[in-house]
Amino acid sequence: MIRLLADPLRARMVELLADGALCTCHLVAELDAKQPLVSHHLRALREAGVVEREPHGRFTYYRLRPDTLTAAADRLTALAARARANAGVRREC
Amino acid sequence: MIRLLADPLRARMVELLADGALCTCHLVAELDAKQPLVSHHLRALREAGVVEREPHGRFTYYRLRPDTLTAAADRLTALAARARANAGVRREC
DNA sequence: AGGTCTCATCAACCTGTGCTGATATCAAGC
């Protein structure tokens, strides 16, 4: 899941979608990317639950699912908390 | 930065380091990976500030830097918050 | 129905990067 945010183009897509739902053509224009590429990444994001589809006539809108992002953030904070708790630990060789 | 956690091996390394500092040989053993590969990834993590070095004799220990993880988590929660605030927005075509 | 527009899917290509083997560097012990 976090793996998807690694790609710079996908990261920009979720950044744009954080300000509201957009259709594919918006993303194509804003990102200056080819349409098949945008659709491809949107599919990946959708299958991972980062984004949800909203077909509107011949346009299809995509909307960010905040819960998925929150879940990822929680995993990171939990990791940080474990690291802080074990700050003094050092396994000997 | 989040980009680094995308690789499964690096993710496992961070997971292991969350339980306390480890030296390279520990990671090589636990991950069942070749030593140059582990050193390579540790370097990437270190240059991104995810991990810090602690040379101890001929061993070098690596320790997780929780603040870096927390910073990444905060960026994700901020993104989720923006998405929630703009839940009703939909730019027209 | 025909035409046009948006979007999705497919096949093929190509770049980035994870991985390996060989080698160098440094510390510890004899």
Added chain:
DNA sequence: GCTTGATATCAGCACAGGTTGATGAGACCT
């Protein structure tokens, strides 16, 4: 000082996955 063991660096390979072009499936309009 020499050997041994741990770690870092380098060059090269291989493959995943990002990118592109062509094509197809629906939706809207006249």
